[in-house]
Amino acid sequence: MTEEKKDIYFKIFRFNPEVDQHPFYDDFKISVEKGVTILRAINYIKDHVDSTLTYRFYCQAGICGSCSMRVNGVSKLACTTQVWDELPNCKETDVITIEPMNNFEIIRDMVVEYTPVISKLEKYISWVTPKIKQQDLGKKEHIISEAEFKVYDAATDCILCGACYSECSMMTSSREYISPLGLLKAYRMVKDSRDTRSNDRMKVLNEDHGMWDCTHCYRCVEACVKKIPIMDAIQGVRNEAFLRGMKNSEGYRHAYAFTQDIKSVGRLKESTIAVRTKGIFGAISMLPFALKMLGRNRMPKVFVHTIPGIKHVKRIFQKIK
């Protein structure tokens, strides 16, 4: 049987902040067999062509999460991505681009400064502080029911590779944002019955750059290398805020206004949503927006008509809490 083999061009991001003024790209042409991973291909380049090429890897099996980088523009693990599978994603035929993750400082080539991730895990108390006293740890058991584990089973698959962090829209806007992996970990801890610090954690999550700043773009979900439904965790943390009656945030008030409108008339009362989200003083900051709309004859209806059959909608809200 003849092996499938092909010349592939790797266009690789290079940057050493200590010597280079600007990042640049190096091109390498190597012959690659079908079945070879991106990691093995760049290992070949490092071993045989340019030993200064710098990137992280360890397990080579999709477990340690250290080899994440952008391949043809999308963040993924180099060790579980096959060269062949990337060929349809090439902008130029058989040219694969390799770049560091987004939303991080670059230390060198594909190696990024990971400390901000660790700081966020600290800030949002991303560990379990158990009920069991220190002296009894290891002696007493705290049994987790299967039903409880199902709630955060998927979340425990996270290997902290950072692919979601790199693809996140809000991270691009503000490096202070908690990040998708931060929200995922928070959810996992909040739902753990062994933990004792959920109140503290929820308090920090409710602050600026926390749970309400996610813009629902689903880029993290799409990028997750372990296919974790991250949005379920994000919505889960917000649901927790609702269950706890943490009314003190714009995010809460915004969502509450939606629910009330559907219940009372069936449709959204857009004319007052800003006031109800931001309060009367916050809403004044929206005045320029309102004036622009008014200038184009586009004010939302002040009296939204009630949909026919609203009593049936009300019944839904009576029967389901």
Add this chain to the structure above:
Amino acid sequence: MKYAYYISCINESLSMEADTSMNLWKKDLGIELVPLESGTCCGGSNLDFTSPDQFLAINGRNIALAEKIGLDMITSCNTCLLGLRHAKHILDTQPEKKEMVNAIIREEGLEYTGKSEVKHLLWVLVDDYGLDKLAEKVTNPLTDLSFAPFYGCHILRPSPLMGGYDDPNRPHTLEDLVRRLGGNVVEYESKNKCCGFHTLLVAEDESVKLSGSALDEAITAGADFIVTPCPLCHMALDAYQKEALAKVQSGGKMRILHLSQIVGLALGYSEKALGLQKHVVV
């Protein structure tokens, strides 16, 4: 061709021109739309966390209204599309949730079965109607104009819910449509990125940065218009444009078209008839 039309809150009020445009040309294409007057707001990606079961019941009811008249459902808002398809997915895969919803809406003479599809206007044009047929109807090819397609998130992601129309990393349906209407397509990074709409009221600075980058790239790429299939993206890109461009230290301006307006232009309707003067950036 006949569909149940899901009325999005924003198209009923702030972005009326999107639906007005579609209602102008639907006769030209022979697409009949039956508006679901007693449908409710989809929850705007809020109800699903304030109360996941209420979210299912509200949207199960919305889709059941379409099922009752035996039609597939169509929407022209990305976020409504996601809300409806998300609920549909859960109802179609979890029988106990379906029963929970049906137990309530049966009293209204409704039953959710799962037989009606939920589609976006873009998918209907590209797939059900077909671009070949659409191209034949063009009376005013948009030959001299360049368009930057902006998909918006909730027509691409999460991809398992989006029917396989586009690869979220390399979408092409909107480009295909623009080309068949005679227009030119410009490439730019942000075409499958986020407009920031959903956090405009809670984190305005961060949100407008997102639309700002998209606008700046489209201007640099030399587009005459950005075209988007989502009225919420339209709002973020048009109504907040000045703030957005200032936030990314850019200037210039970019006109933003609804999907229904670009089709309308190619079918020969005037900018005025299509409500282009209603936009903030004209």
